Amino acid sequence: DAKTTQPPSMDCAEGRAANLPCNHSTISGNEYVYWYRQIHSQGPQYIIHGLKNNETNEMASLIITEDRKSSTLILPHATLRDTAVYYCIVRVADAGNMLTFGGGTRLMVKP
């Protein structure tokens, strides 16, 4: 799996958009970008994933650069409940593969 780099922490004002960056400069052509988050003492929650096109669902948007070397997760209107550690994972599809969670970004949404 390609290595990812994320800032260790970020702050965001409640109601504003939270933009979480992820660098994955060694990504290969068949690797997808997945985003998960983990709220304290809970299991990780899947957010979104994509290959090369931008993706949007009810939780967030995923913007992947044209060269696929970086991506940004966007929470359009952050709430206090979005305070969590956000993990960017790049991996090849394989039913047996484990997920490797790195350090992630600790997002603090402030009133």
Place this chain on the structure above:
Amino acid sequence: DGGITQSPKYLFRKEGQNVTLSCEQNLNHDAMYWYRQDPGQGLRLIYYSQIVNDFQKGDIAEGYSVSREKKESFPLTVTSAQKNPTAFYLCASRGQGPYQPQHFGDGTRLSIL
């Protein structure tokens, strides 16, 4: 609602005792996984199963055992051979299709008395 249920939420183990953590899913997923998370750390894979009656060891399988007798259930036993079992244990499942994400339960926190 569809999802993954882990029980109990908190579990205490005495020295020399085996304990079993439950994981049940009603998502009709074939693949299931057990991870261990230590404070401030990422996830480490213990065991995974891609189909009923089959499972494979992950990176830290020593001191653990699993079974997969039913598609819905993937219990994890922490044996007395696991010398440092205090951790947060997470179960996940994954649907068919190579790019499907894993979905997680809310975890079981195991502590030693």
